[in-house]
Amino acid sequence: MSAEVPDTAKSRAAILGAIRRGLGRDGAPTRAQREAPETRLATHPRNLQPARTAGADHGGLAHLFRHYAEAVQATVTEVADMASVPAAVADYLRRENLPARAVMAPDPALDAAPWAETGMLSIRRGKPTESDEVSVTSAFAGIAETGTLVMLSGKEHPSTLNFLPETHIVVLSADRVVGTYEDVWDRIRRKMGGAVPRLPRTVNLVTGPSRSGDIQQTLLLGAHGPRRLHIVLVG
Amino acid sequence: MEGSTSHDFKANATRELANADLRAALSGSDRTFVAGRARVVANLPEFDALRDAAKAIKDHTLANLDHYLEVWERRAREAGGHVHWAKDTAEARAIVLALCKRAGARAVNKGKSMIAEECGINEMLEANGIRPVETDLGEYIIQIRHETPSHIIAPAIHLTKAQVEKSFRETHTGLDPARDLTEPRALLTEAREILRKKYFEAEVGITGANFLVAETGSSIIVTNEGNGDLSQLLPRIHIVLASLEKVVPTLEDASTILRVLARSATGQEFSTYTTLSTGPRRADDLDGPEEYHVVVLDNGRAAMLGGEFHEMLRCIRCGACMNHCPVYQAVGGHAYGWVYPGPMGAVLTPALIGIEHAAPLPNASTFCGRCEQVCPMRIPLPGMMRKWREREFDKGLTPRPARQGLKLWAAFATRPRLYRFVTGLAMGALARLAGRKGRLRRLPLAGGWTRYREFPAPEGRTFQAMWAEKRGRP
Numbered sequence: 001m002s003a004e005v006p007d008t009a010k011s012r013a014a015i016l017g018a019i020r021r022g023l024g025r026d027g028a029p030t031r032a033q034r035e036a037p038e039t040r041l042a043t044h045p046r047n048l049q050p051a052r053t054a055g056a057d058h059g060g061l062a063h064l065f066r067h068y069a070e071a072v073q074a075t076v077t078e079v080a081d082m083a084s085v086p087a088a089v090a091d092y093l094r095r096e097n098l099p100a101r102a103v104m105a106p107d108p109a110l111d112a113a114p115w116a117e118t119g120m121l122s123i124r125r126g127k128p129t130e131s132d133e134v135s136v137t138s139a140f141a142g143i144a145e146t147g148t149l150v151m152l153s154g155k156e157h158p159s160t161l162n163f164l165p166e167t168h169i170v171v172l173s174a175d176r177v178v179g180t181y182e183d184v185w186d187r188i189r190r191k192m193g194g195a196v197p198r199l200p201r202t203v204n205l206v207t208g209p210s211r212s213g214d215i216q217q218t219l220l221l222g223a224h225g226p227r228r229l230h231i232v233l234v235g
Numbered sequence: 236m237e238g239s240t241s242h243d244f245k246a247n248a249t250r251e252l253a254n255a256d257l258r259a260a261l262s263g264s265d266r267t268f269v270a271g272r273a274r275v276v277a278n279l280p281e282f283d284a285l286r287d288a289a290k291a292i293k294d295h296t297l298a299n300l301d302h303y304l305e306v307w308e309r310r311a312r313e314a315g316g317h318v319h320w321a322k323d324t325a326e327a328r329a330i331v332l333a334l335c336k337r338a339g340a341r342a343v344n345k346g347k348s349m350i351a352e353e354c355g356i357n358e359m360l361e362a363n364g365i366r367p368v369e370t371d372l373g374e375y376i377i378q379i380r381h382e383t384p385s386h387i388i389a390p391a392i393h394l395t396k397a398q399v400e401k402s403f404r405e406t407h408t409g410l411d412p413a414r415d416l417t418e419p420r421a422l423l424t425e426a427r428e429i430l431r432k433k434y435f436e437a438e439v440g441i442t443g444a445n446f447l448v449a450e451t452g453s454s455i456i457v458t459n460e461g462n463g464d465l466s467q468l469l470p471r472i473h474i475v476l477a478s479l480e481k482v483v484p485t486l487e488d489a490s491t492i493l494r495v496l497a498r499s500a501t502g503q504e505f506s507t508y509t510t511l512s513t514g515p516r517r518a519d520d521l522d523g524p525e526e527y528h529v530v531v532l533d534n535g536r537a538a539m540l541g542g543e544f545h546e547m548l549r550c551i552r553c554g555a556c557m558n559h560c561p562v563y564q565a566v567g568g569h570a571y572g573w574v575y576p577g578p579m580g581a582v583l584t585p586a587l588i589g590i591e592h593a594a595p596l597p598n599a600s601t602f603c604g605r606c607e608q609v610c611p612m613r614i615p616l617p618g619m620m621r622k623w624r625e626r627e628f629d630k631g632l633t634p635r636p637a638r639q640g641l642k643l644w645a646a647f648a649t650r651p652r653l654y655r656f657v658t659g660l661a662m663g664a665l666a667r668l669a670g671r672k673g674r675l676r677r678l679p680l681a682g683g684w685t686r687y688r689e690f691p692a693p694e695g696r697t698f699q700a701m702w703a704e705k706r707g708r709p
Contacts, residue, residue, distance in 0.1 A: 005319075005333040012320035015479065015533045019301045022540025029302050037299045037484065041306060041450050044485040047288045050281045050494070068504065106521075127521045130435065146505040158521040160468050163461050181490040198314060199451050201516050201523050202468070205509035210461040213501070214373035214389065215419040216396045217263040223372055224427060225461025225508065 053144045053179035061144040062174045068147030072208030074229040086118035102134040107156040109138045127158035135165040142177040153202035168226040174235040240572035244595035247570040268558035271502020292488045293549040303449040310452025314514030316527040324354040340438040346463030347371040348443030350476040370462035379406045385568030388554040440466040444477035450485040453513040457506045473524035480548040495611035500553035535587045549612040556606035578606035578616045597623035666695035
């Protein structure tokens with residue numbers, strides 16, 4: 001089967017024309033009319049910021065992050081350093097009666113942990129398949145405001161790791177916890193560089209495990225994405 | 236209007252009022268949506284100020300809509316995405332079909348999208364031998380029941396657990412008939428397992444969009460299940476359906492609106508998954524779609540700009556208005572007869588399909604004002620319903636008895652002495668008729684009211700008479 005995808009340039013012109021008529025314009029916006037939107041795009045000013053996380057230091061942000069993450073049924077373990085992460089992961093899996101087997105992001109940030117030494121975990125690096133039950137990834141950031149994790153797609157972090165396995169374990173260093181969503185956008189802009197930010201293909205903001213209320217408004221965890229979201233907070 | 240029964244609201248509502256399952260299914264809304272919203276709003280002192288900020292963002296965006304759409308389009312293309320423009324639903328269907336055919340698609344996974352409902356994407360795909368698979372649990376349930384969504388964020392809210400169980404048993408015939416499905420958890424697990432297999436079969440994934448971000452050329456979806464993510468990550472092609480008013484300037488602007496969206500919708504601080512998609516997978520990505528397409532739909536929205544219903548374009552589809560609407564909660568979403576129910580539907584539907592096809596909807600309101608009270612974008616919904624009623628009257632669409640009644644009332648109201656005299660007599664008569672009970676079971680010319688409930692009788696004197704006597708003193 002093959003098909004010609006319609007050229008929609010005519011419809012584009014008609015739609016933009018209708019918009020301009022509605023806005024009372026003769027044609028494309030003038031330089032003066034473009035100034036306010038261009039400035040807004042270039043400077044991306046912050047709107048009102050909730051005071052919830054304002055003024056909190058690193059410890060305070062990590063504390064708030066944990067509070068809000070647990071409020072949405074994520075579980076959190078705190079460890080002192082990366083060396084303690086594999087044991088914490090193995091402990092969690094044992095406690096939850098889950099297999100000591102995981103697919104892990106090919107992420108150098110996770111290499112600092114002595115996975116092999118633990119000897120309790122069987123680990124494969126890469127993207128998940130249908131049969132993987134547990135995934136381990138890092139996170140680009142944590143947002144204290146709502147206990148939200150931020151994951152960026154890339155060769156080090158296939159996005160399907162955040163969704164396919166029933167259990168998702170996230171290793172998050174405490175110094176990556178910021179206050180608000182806006183703090184994360186600034187960090188992403190710095191990381192990606194350039195005058196115009198080019199986002200990774202997928203940016204996932206994840207707040208708790210997957211859920212649905214679609215059966216008679218009963219809240220159930222694990223609809224399509226992970227049923228369990230466990231966060232190992234490091235440092 | 237094809238596929239719409241909005242003109243028949245009265246008959247639809249009468250049918251739904253007799254639906255005991257609907258009663259039972261909707262009875263939980265106060266406990267979940269309404270109480271949930273109240274709880275999270277109480278937890279955020281800035282909530283009302285954030286509503287003002289969110290409104291200001293959309294007002295600014297709409298005032299510069301052409302510019303922001305062009306910037307968004309340019310950046311989406313720079314990121315490797317394809318942008319298609321559709322004036323109406325027929326053009327949107329043609330684009331989607333061509334993309335699916337070119338991909339050789341036999342199955343399409345769908346994340347929840349009201350624009351897909353508006354365009355009739357599923358019917359079109361089926362007519363062309365392509366199997367649409369709804370992956371949102373609520374959408375899946377109504378798809379196997381051959382129904383339409385009755386709520387914009389909770390499509391199967393009109394169904395009881397027992398109805399879902401029955402549909403699963405009728406559809407999933409390969410499974411053990413003796414299996415236990417009494418717990419909602421068992422139903423969820425069954426749906427999860429069945430849909431899991433289908434995720435890997437589809438060549439195309441279709442999602443909606445809560446936002447288009449001009450700054451980055453991205454689309455954003457907000458979900459709780461994760462189905463919208465699997466639907467866009469696993470197939471080879473991702474198609475986004477977005478109406479043109481979804482654009483916002485920056486990530487900061489999206490963040491502000493996101494802060495009021497989930498709180499207003501489900502009573503969550505934040506939805507489980509907020510996903511930003513920008514272009515197709517990159518050269519060294521290990522997963523993600525190879526093609527990313529966005530279909531931008533107008534279908535009557537551009538014509539709303541600058542007019543009486545301009546402010547409706549601020550709507551972010553949270554559903555708070557219907558969760559708090561006494562009419563919606565009594566008759567459910569299907570009574571509204573088209574894609575968008577409740578107060579937002581009563582304003583939007585006439586704008587999109589024409590007041591001549593949807594005249595009863597703006598009348599299906601008690602004007603209690605709760606919808607406007609809870610609307611995160613501060614849309615004056617009752618005021619706009621009143622404007623539709625005026626248009627309906629001007630176009631001669633108002634039913635004849637109502638027109639004649641209004642004429643009669645006007646004849647009295649423009650003659651103050653006569654008005655006072657006649658209303659004085661009528662109030663006294665009604666009070667005597669009702670007796671000590673103070674309620675009337677039948678009333679001439681008011682059968683439309685007393686057929687369903689008693690009419691509270693006046694206390695015997697008119698407001699004007701009491702005012703004249705007290706001169707405004709309490």
